[in-house]
Amino acid sequence: KAGVTQTPRYLIKTRGQQVTLSCSPISGHRSVSWYQQTPGQGLQFLFEYFSETQRNKGNFPGRFSGRQFSNSRSEMNVSTLELGDSALYLCASSLGLAGEQFFGPGTRLTVL
């Protein structure tokens, strides 16, 4: 069974631009969560989607948004990028809410 895939793996953007990251969960998994990871802060929860609905949300500004499609694939969008948005963005899927999470390899975003 294929694992969680994330695209792109690396991204370089400049301040003010917007970016869209994609996550394909493990087949059969219906829950997708997104995290931001920086060296100083560790893993920070962004949001969780289940059956195309956002079920939980972390403490991030409205510039961070996401969605989930009917096939459980998910995207997250960051608008008006800031230097501080440079981070590793991780996606994790699970069968359902509160289930064991399986992480993807992440997307490394660099904002210049």
Added chain:
Amino acid sequence: KNQVEQSPQSLIILEGKNCTLQCNYTVSPFSNLRWYKQDTGRGPVSLTIMTFSENTKSNGRYTATLDADTKQSSLHITASQLSDSASYICVAQGGNNRLAFGKGNQVVVIP
């Protein structure tokens, strides 16, 4: 204040030696405690998941313990190998399904 605190922040150990990583959490109500291993540049990989009724669980050379009364967990690595060099992340899940992440224990194994 972070709901999950890990110590030590980092440590260096000789190949073949054992080490123990500590995790204290304040999540309440408590559902389960998870340990993940994250290699540099990769996503975390689950090592163990323990509910409040479990006090020890092993995965190969990794053994996790849980004391739900004192809200403490530990991860013991036996006979360390170079491939154990990684960040080990402790995660506590609350009754509201929210996950609280520690900042990780950075382990470096040297030959």
